[in-house]
Amino acid sequence: MEGVDHLAHERNKAQFDVAVMKAVWAGSRDAYELFHRFSRLVANDPEMFIPAIKAQATEEQQKQWLPLANKMKIIGSYTQTELGHGSNVRGLETTATFDPKTDEFVLNSPTLTATKWWPGGLGKIATHALAHARLIIDDKDYGVHGFLVQLRSLDDHLTLPGITIGDIGMKYGSGAYNTMDNGSLIFDHVRIPRNQMLMRLSQVTREGKYVPSNVPRQLSYGTMVYVRQKIVFDASIALSRAVCISTRYSAVRRQFGSHNGSPETQVIDYKTQQARLFPLLASAYAIRFVSEWLNSFYKDLLQRLEAKDFSTLPEAHACTAGLKSITTSVAADGIEECRKLCGGHGYLTSSGLPELSAVYIPACTYEGDNVVMLLQVARYLMKTISQLKSGNKPVGTTAYLGRAEQLMQYHSDVLRAEDWLKPNVVVEAFEARAARMSMACAQNLSKFNNPEDGFQELSADLVEAATAHCQLIIVSKFIEKLQQDIPGKGVKEQLGVLRSIYALFLLHKHIGDFLSTDCITPKQGYLANEQLRSLYSQVRPNAIALVDAFNYTDHFLSSVLGRYDGNVYPKLYEEAWKDPLNDTSIPDGFHEYVQPMLKQPLHHGRL
Numbered sequence: 001m002e003g004v005d006h007l008a009h010e011r012n013k014a015q016f017d018v019a020v021m022k023a024v025w026a027g028s029r030d031a032y033e034l035f036h037r038f039s040r041l042v043a044n045d046p047e048m049f050i051p052a053i054k055a056q057a058t059e060e061q062q063k064q065w066l067p068l069a070n071k072m073k074i075i076g077s078y079t080q081t082e083l084g085h086g087s088n089v090r091g092l093e094t095t096a097t098f099d100p101k102t103d104e105f106v107l108n109s110p111t112l113t114a115t116k117w118w119p120g121g122l123g124k125i126a127t128h129a130l131a132h133a134r135l136i137i138d139d140k141d142y143g144v145h146g147f148l149v150q151l152r153s154l155d156d157h158l159t160l161p162g163i164t165i166g167d168i169g170m171k172y173g174s175g176a177y178n179t180m181d182n183g184s185l186i187f188d189h190v191r192i193p194r195n196q197m198l199m200r201l202s203q204v205t206r207e208g209k210y211v212p213s214n215v216p217r218q219l220s221y222g223t224m225v226y227v228r229q230k231i232v233f234d235a236s237i238a239l240s241r242a243v244c245i246s247t248r249y250s251a252v253r254r255q256f257g258s259h260n261g262s263p264e265t266q267v268i269d270y271k272t273q274q275a276r277l278f279p280l281l282a283s284a285y286a287i288r289f290v291s292e293w294l295n296s297f298y299k300d301l302l303q304r305l306e307a308k309d310f311s312t313l314p315e316a317h318a319c320t321a322g323l324k325s326i327t328t329s330v331a332a333d334g335i336e337e338c339r340k341l342c343g344g345h346g347y348l349t350s351s352g353l354p355e356l357s358a359v360y361i362p363a364c365t366y367e368g369d370n371v372v373m374l375l376q377v378a379r380y381l382m383k384t385i386s387q388l389k390s391g392n393k394p395v396g397t398t399a400y401l402g403r404a405e406q407l408m409q410y411h412s413d414v415l416r417a418e419d420w421l422k423p424n425v426v427v428e429a430f431e432a433r434a435a436r437m438s439m440a441c442a443q444n445l446s447k448f449n450n451p452e453d454g455f456q457e458l459s460a461d462l463v464e465a466a467t468a469h470c471q472l473i474i475v476s477k478f479i480e481k482l483q484q485d486i487p488g489k490g491v492k493e494q495l496g497v498l499r500s501i502y503a504l505f506l507l508h509k510h511i512g513d514f515l516s517t518d519c520i521t522p523k524q525g526y527l528a529n530e531q532l533r534s535l536y537s538q539v540r541p542n543a544i545a546l547v548d549a550f551n552y553t554d555h556f557l558s559s560v561l562g563r564y565d566g567n568v569y570p571k572l573y574e575e576a577w578k579d580p581l582n583d584t585s586i587p588d589g590f591h592e593y594v595q596p597m598l599k600q601p602l603h604h605g606r607l
């Protein structure tokens with residue numbers, strides 16, 4: 001019935017202050033940004049073009065271009081990836097050749113694989129590209145740099161001479177990503193003034209002299225680092241959206257279990273449903289908190305870079321790359337699990353889950369393929385370990401590697417299931433697992449004469465070690481979050497339950513790592529799983545309140561299954577009747593194609 005809260009009985013079970021939990025979830029970002037971030041998930045280019053200009057353009061260039069971009073007097077596309085190269089930025093083929101006679105760069109796509117391919121906004125709407133191209137001076141290749149290139153007339157939007165642009169076509173399913181005009185672009189000797197090379201980091205003089213950057217060349221990758229830390233925040237939004245839908249529906253849906261006319265069982269009370277759903281609920285909170293930490297770490301990096309302090313740049317790269325990889329994989333897989341948790345109705349468009357999945361899953365690829373990103377983390381870990389011998393004391397997220405020797409002797413002292421509720425017990429186990437996996441890789445790498453050959457040969461193990469490292473970061477940041485002052489009745493307790501679920505679910509999922517590295521015994525692994533089951537029972541009465549705390553409107557969720565009032569069945573039915581197929585009783589084509597078959601006489605018993 002309209003106006004009735006079918007989930008009121010669930011909300012009345014809450015054992016914590018939901019208003020405070022809403023504030024904890026929102027953190028430093030207001031509700032608008034929470035909505036704005038996700039709603040722009042498929043409209044990424046103003047979100048990259050502008051940061052890229054800030055990162056790579058001189059003050060003078062910024063003064064010229066930023067006001068135009070900010071006021072949408074020009075529409076920019078972050079145009080880096082090509083048909084033949086995306087992950088390997090140093091492999092990009094587009095060229096920008098300096099012509100000293102005219103003080104210009106000539107942009108050209110020398111091969112088909114040099115065609116720019118994928119950049120968002122490029123296909124139909126962008127008027128300008130921040131094109132990444134190989135800088136060529138006097139036949140010498142200085143590597144990939146950024147160039148501002150006008151693509152279309154600001155009068156009639158027609159493409160300019162030498163520019164061939166198109167959309168790359170439909171993408172995955174009918175998802176909303178098809179509202180994004182990811183495009184293709186070929187340059188045929190397009191000339192731009194020299195001052196349209198972004199020259200904050202390195203310059204080309206009027207005489208054609210290349211002035212190399214006096215800061216790490218990787219700062220030219222700064223926009224990708226910026227976006228990756230944003231993507232971690234987006235992962236928490238996308239996953240929490242799916243978890244909200246599937247949790248509310250799991251409380252509404254009843255299936256089996258009726259005795260003597262009693263109501264059937266709520267599927268949220270099945271232990272299998274809880275074992276699939278509650279780790280995702282915990283993961284949404286875990287990713288939210290690690291995104292908060294990563295954002296502050298990134299802001300600290302920016303301040304340091306202003307002061308030419310590059311000391312945390314390698315760690316910032318490793319953390320943004322690794323956490324982008326882990327959190328987008330968890331969110332993408334989690335959204336699909338949430339669809340399955342809703343049974344058949346989860347496959348309906350009106351559930352909001354297929355669309356959410358179709359829009360979200362490219363996050364595992366864009367801004368750095370997730371495996372390629374973990375390999376970057378692995379390089380960083382191996383380099384950190386290699387420097388231990390020279391007395392280099394790791395700090396920050398790799399500080400535990402400074403205690404590698406001690407961690408190699410670690411054995412968990414868990415005796416009872418509740419021992420796994422102690423944060424220090426959990427962190428030690430995760431540190432030992434990560435340290436032993438990385439040390440084992442470093443040990444094996446040392447057997448190779450050519451370190452690069454070794455890295456390639458061991459890359460699958462290295463990715464697992466990098467994963468263990470990133471999961472340790474997320475667990476640690478969840479624990480640190482709860483060391484802060486958090487007011488409100490029962491709020492910290494509930495977050496403590498989610499923190500333990502997140503950690504023990506990972507331990508259970510990766511039990512092979514913990515056993516094969518001899519960090520814990522099978523018995524201790526069994527106790528962790530025992531504790532996990534008990535924790536699910538503690539979350540159960542608070543589940544609806546915990547997803548209410550995301551504070552999403554029904555409009556934002558756009559899901560009949562995830563409605564705040566739980567009034568699912570009437571709305572499912574109502575939504576179905578909006579489908580144009582139901583405008584007529586007899587479907588188009590029936591008379592032409594189906595009816596003749598039905599009318600066909602039977603011949604010898606055969607149709």
Ligand SMILES: CC/C=C\C/C=C\C/C=C\CCCC(=O)SCCNC(=O)CCNC(=O)[C@H](O)C(C)(C)COP(=O)(O)OP(=O)(O)OC[C@H]1O[C@@H](n2cnc3c(N)ncnc32)[C@H](O)[C@@H]1OP(=O)(O)O
Pocket residue numbers: 040041042044047048078080081086087088089090120218219221222224225226227230231234313314317365366367368369372376379380383
């Ligand atoms: C604001 C918007 C918010 C959210 C957006 C939401 C949705 C957006 C939707 C779509 C947007 C998608 C847009 C895109 O996809 S843009 C294109 C993205 N492309 C990539 O991410 C390419 C990935 N590849 C790379 O980043 C690099 O090629 C690489 C894999 C890192 C390899 O680079 P390379 O130059 O070959 O370096 P290496 O030889 O591997 O390493 C040398 C050295 O450099 C260090 N390094 C590498 N990268 C960085 C970095 N970014 N920052 C700092 N340091 C870096 C590396 O660790 C190594 O260090 P050593 O000490 O070992 O020498």
Ligand SMILES: Cc1cc2nc3c(=O)[nH]c(=O)nc-3n(C[C@H](O)[C@H](O)[C@H](O)COP(=O)(O)OP(=O)(O)OC[C@H]3O[C@@H](n4cnc5c(N)ncnc54)[C@H](O)[C@@H]3O)c2cc1C
Pocket residue numbers: 044078079080081084085086087088117118119120177182362365366367368369370371372375459
């Ligand atoms: C929706 C969407 C939006 C995008 N928007 C933009 C944009 O606005 N601007 C832009 O410039 N680009 C954009 N891209 C492109 C995107 O950045 C690239 O697709 C991404 O960086 C992955 O690169 P790739 O396609 O070359 O993948 P590849 O690297 O070709 O990946 C293919 C496979 O090879 C593996 N692989 C690659 N290298 C290694 C290695 N060294 N070791 C082990 N395995 C490896 C990968 O793990 C993967 O399994 C977008 C892509 C998508 C899907």
